[in-house]
Structure formats: structure tokens, C-alpha cells
Amino acid sequence: MQKNRGGRHMKTILFVCTGNTCRSSMAEGLFKEMLKNRSDIQSEIKVISAGTSAWNGDRASQYAIAVLKEKGIDLKEHRSTALTLDLIENADLILTMTSSHKAAVLNLCPEAHEKVFTLKEYTRCEAEGDSKMDFFGYGNPEDISDPFGQSIEVYRKSAAEIEESLKKLIEKIK
Known part of the structure; x- marks a missing residue:
């Protein structure tokens, strides 16, 4: 358990996708950048990412790097991390890119059910109500589509959706 400078428990947000080279790495980079402008909560939140099928040490995809560079964010030093039980247990909030990633997290650690959500599920306005989720993530509006192997335009669309x-x-956690 990490503590921030004020001695309070630092909250860890874990973003999860498949390979930790596209969506979750972009989410991590984008969110860290957003936190830079929020001195009120910046020191209280640790942001990390991992992949359900990641190889430790892979670089972010070239288009993920390029798209975030367009936003002034350097993703060149990112290295992928495989999702582990330890990461799940030590995270305070786990935000997955799809409902199938959420299922993979819960398969590894069923006890995490109160802290794992798809990113869109967690940030959806309560006024919208609960939509039925397709457990396997087929065409699910709760999912952020995978840009892997596609054009830079698809990466831009995915990054915009994540952002x-x-x-x-960031509004919800302030």
C-alpha cells in the first residue's frame, strides 16, 4: 500500500486491455497527462496498465505512440505488463477496455467484482441507466474497439473514445 506525501493511501487505477500496447497504454498515458492539470488529486492517484495476453516488456504500438505524440504525450518509454493476480489485488479500481477483459480479470480474481468495470461502464452517467451487457463483448457499446493492426485513423478514433x-x-473522482 503506497502513501502519498500527505500520508494518505494512494489510490491505484489499473487500465486493462489485451496486449497492453494500444488501448490500455493510451489510457494510462492520457490519464497521467490529465492528472498533471489536477494538483488537487494528482498526488493521490497512481496510474498503471496491463494486458490480459501481454508479454512483459513489449513497446507500445507505433501508432499508439504517434497518436499520443500528436497530443504532446510521450509513450516511447512504455513497456507492456502482463496482468497478474498481484496487480488486480493491489489496484483500487480496475478499468477494462472491453467486457471480455473484465471477464478475464474476474476469472483470475472473482473477489475483484466490486472494483472492476469497463471504462465506459464506470464513466457512464447514472441517468443513462444500466444497459444490458453482452458478456462476450460482441458489438458491445461498453467496449472500446481494438485498433491493433489497423490504420492510424483507427488509433485516433480509439484514443478519442478513451479520452x-x-x-x-476525472470529473467523477474529484
Whole structure:
């Protein structure tokens, strides 16, 4: 358990996707950048990411790096991390890119059910109500589509989708 400078428990937010080279790495980079502008909560939140099928040490995809560079965020030093039980247990909030990633987290650690959500599920306005979720993530509006292996335009769309949810997240946690 980490403590911040004020001695309070530092909250850990874990972003999860498949390979930790596209969506979750972009979410981590974007959210860290957003936190820089929030001195009121910046020192209280640790942001990390991992992948359900990641190889430890892989670089972020070239288009993920390029898209975040367009936003002034350097993702070149990012290295992928495989999702582990330890990461799940030590995270205070786990935000996955799809409902199938959420299922993978819960398969590893069923006890995490109170702290794991898809990013869109967690940031959705309560007024919208609960929509039925397709457990397998087929065409699910709760999912952020995977840009892996696609054009830079698809990466830009994915980054914009993530960023929109992260703007809601930063408002929700203040």
C-alpha cells in the first residue's frame, strides 16, 4: 500500500486491455497527462496498465505512440505488463477496455467484482441507466474497439473514445 506525501493511501487505477500496447497504454498515458492539470488529486492517484495476453516488456504500438505524440504525450518509454493476480489485488479500481477483459480479470480474481468495470461502464452517467451487457463483448457499446493492426485513423478514433471516457472519469473522482 503506497502513501502519498500527505500520508494518505494512494489510490491505484489499473487500465486493462489485451496486449497492453494500444488501448490500455493510451489510457494510462492520457490519464497521467490529465492528472498533471489536477494538483488537487494528482498526488493521490497512481496510474498503471496491463494486458490480459501481454508479454512483459513489449513497446507500445507505433501508432499508439504517434497518436499520443500528436497530443504532446510521450509513450516511447512504455513497456507492456502482463496482468497478474498481484496487480488486480493491489489496484483500487480496475478499468477494462472491453467486457471480455473484465471477464478475464474476474476469472483470475472473482473477489475483484466490486472494483472492476469497463471504462465506459464506470464513466457512464447514472441517468443513462444500466444497459444490458453482452458478456462476450460482441458489438458491445461498453467496449472500446481494438485498433491493433489497423490504420492510424483507427488509433485516433480509439484514443478519442478513451479520452472522452477519461474526461468523465476525472470529473467523477474529484
